[in-house]
Amino acid sequence: MDMQPLDVDEIRASFVNCSRGEAKSLTVPTDVPWATRDFLGWRDPKAPGRAYLVVAHRDELIGLSLRAAPPAKSRLRSNMCGFCGTTHTLADITLFSGRRAGKAGREGNTLGTYLCADLACDAYVRGERRPAVPQPHESLTVEQRLERMRGKVGLFVERVLETR
Ligand SMILES: [Zn+2]
Secondary structure, three states: OOOOOOOOOHHHHHHHOOOHHHHHHHOOOOEEEEEEOOOEEEEEOEEEEEEEEEEOOOOOEEEEEEEEEEOOOOOOOOOEEOOOOOEEHHHEEEEEEEEEEOHHHHHHOEEEEEEEEOOOHHHHHHHOOOOOOOOOOOOHHHHHHHHHHHHHHHHHHHHHHHOO
């Protein structure tokens, strides 16, 4: 279930929870290794508090604009990504929140989740990137972990879209 390569216009047109102005002005990544990406996630290099997810969801391309919270001052030493389950130090995990797409969003309702700060979830699952801390033992295969991640990404998309 790899992503099909997308061009800049397709990516910009996919956004469901931000203004057209924001979708037009956001920085779209280049050199994406499409064949090993299940979804596209990136931080805006020109606006570090902004992040984006583009997901193929039920035959539709859904782009979500997210806000990245500043680093947490928590007593926890580490935390787990809500998509891929990778354990990170607090420096490598970020609370992302997205405005919901419908009426709730217009009323200021957002949805938040802790994720890999660089949004490179599938690179961690595939072992292309290594987290800074040792990982708890997982009995699942890489393919099973990717499947679990896709399920969680899909659920987040549905909750932002209010279809769930
Ligand atoms: Zn992750």
